[in-house]
Amino acid sequence: MEFLNQPIFGVGMTIIPYMIFVLLKQRVPMVNPFIFTTTLIILLLLTLDIPYDAYEEGGRIIEFMLAPATIALGVPIxxxxxxxxxxxxxxxxxxxxxxxxxxxxxxxxxxxxxxxxxxxxxxxxxxxxxxxxxxxxxxxxxxxxxxxxxxxxxxxxxxxxxxxxxxxxxxxxxxxxxxxxxxxxxxxxxxxxxxxxxxxxxxxxxxxxxxxxxxxxxxxxxxxxx
Known part of the structure; x- marks a missing residue:
């Protein structure tokens, strides 16, 4: 439980599956990394009975990074x-x-x-x-x-x-x-x-x-x- 409450848990639980599905998409075009990652996270939280608050500790870091990621869209513009x-x-x-x-x-x-x-x-x-x-x-x-x-x-x-x-x-x-x-x-x-x-x-x-x-x-x- 101590590990689950560390931010690294939520970050890893999000980024690692997403990167795997991105690589898988190169072989299977129908794979949508966003949907597959979201579904996997939900299933893991429910199956392993992991409190959402524990995942959210790392989720807040991902959420924080959304701002610079959005600003980065200014580059192609x-x-x-x-x-x-x-x-x-x-x-x-x-x-x-x-x-x-x-x-x-x-x-x-x-x-x-x-x-x-x-x-x-x-x-x-x-x-x-x-x-x-x-x-x-x-x-x-x-x-x-x-x-x-x-x-x-x-x-x-x-x-x-x-x-x-x-x-x-x-x-x-x-x-x-x-x-x-x-x-x-x-x-x-x-x-x-x-x-x-x-x-x-x-x-x-x-x-x-x-x-x-x-x-x-x-x-x-x-x-x-x-």
Whole structure:
């Protein structure tokens, strides 16, 4: 138990399986390191009856490193700055329409299924990156923890099925794929495309940031009305 309460336990339990699944993905493309690592951690905690607080000691270090990792997305944006400038209008238009559709479609889905207002507001900003989404949900009076769950699941599904769906729809341009992934599935989707194309990754990272800003602005009328 003393070892379980050391930060090295949570860090190792996260990084080692992730690196293994990254290597496995080179042989088996269908392997998603994020999902496989998350599932394995949950199974280990449940099977071995390890308290979540023990894992969280190391999890906080991983969480702390998310900030510089996010800032590092500025590197591909800088390297592809001219390409982004050349396509700025269509990218921003896609970000705006995508943000609006994400908000409205989520709200309509909850309304059609007779969900309550708290659930609706928890789900609507799911396409914004998690820190922004959680703040929007909290200010709207929703449930931040549920909002974070919806946001992460949106990123996971986008990462898993987004590129393939775009391909089946006949969308092959790097700019279009990057804008679509960054708008719909934020950081997790960006991590997927940045591994296969620096151009897609740069535009996806830019779109992720713009979607967070645009979604926040679009949520203002909701604050005023509700």
């Amino acid at each position: 800088y390297k592809e700055a001219q390409r982004i400038k050349d396509n700025l209008v269509p990218i921003l238009l896609g970000n705006t329409v995508g943000s609006l559709v994400g908000l409205v479609s989520a709200g309509l889905l909850v309304f059609i299924l007779s969900g309550n207002q708290g659930l609706m507001f928890s789900m609507m900003p799911k396409s914004a990156t998690t820190p922004i989404s959680v703040e929007i949900v909290a200010n709207l009076g929703g449930m931040p923890s549920l909002g974070a769950t919806f946001t992460v699941l949106t990123g996971v599904f986008g990462s898993l099925f987004g590129p393939e769906l775009l391909k089946k729809c006949g969308i092959s341009e790097n700019e279009s794929i990057g804008a679509a992934m960054g708008t719909s599935s934020h950081g997790i989707g960006t991590a997927r495309v940045v591994a296969q194309s620096e151009i897609q990754g740069s535009i996806s990272a830019f779109s992720m940031g713009m979607t967070g800003i645009i979604t926040s602005i679009m949520a203002i009328p909701l604050y005023l009305v509700f």
